Amino acid sequence: MAPRVSAVSGRSAVTDGWDAVILAGGAGERLGGVSKAELVVGGLSLLERSLAAVAGARRVAIVGGPRYDGALWTVEDPPGGGPAPGVVAGLRALADGRVPSEWTLVIAVDTPAAADAVPTLLAARAGDGAWVVDADGREQPLLALYRTAAISAHADAQGAPMRRLVGGLDMVVVADPSLAAHDVDTWDDVDFWKERLG
Secondary structure, eight states: OOOEEOOOOSOOOOOSOOEEEEEOOOOOGGGTTOOGGGOEETTEEHHHHHHHHTTTOSOEEEESSOOOTTSEEEOOSSTTOOHHHHHHHHHHHHHTTSOOOSEEEEEETTOTTHHHHHHHHHHTOOTTEEEEEOTTSOEEEEEEEEEHHHHHTTTTSTTOOHHHHHTTOOEEEEEOGGGTTOOOOSHHHHHHHHHHHO
16 A cells, blocks of 8 residues: 655644653663663653653553653563564553554654654544654654554564554654654764754
């Protein structure tokens, strides 16, 4: 199915409820094993930036990384199993004892400018969701908004790859605002964001 392209841009107010999953684990191998969630860029840790990006969520689940007051915390199974098990763990934590929101935002903790993409993703909701596509045309499934039922339908396979969760979904494409898809993998990336965010 060809992806739809959103014409929505800018910051739009969205009042409908949504949940959020922040993937905060990962070994940070190219950073010498440093916890990405605790890296400080522009005066805030990457986890604090992620939490600010999803401040409008009804409920937030942090997967891996440090715990944070006011958010659920869980870990993927198996620990260190990658983003797909992390998303599944987050969805399960959000659904525990309640009916989850219709939409779930998924972001990786190592995207310092995720907050710039969130309003556009929320405003572009249609089909099974919306995700950022970077300047090279790569879809960013960890900077995306999903219809909760659509992504949960594929969350039954232990250790499934991310493509198993998102493959075949009817996703709206949104352009990458403010280099939101530029993640932190190396110390050069850290320096880039420190300079950009002051």
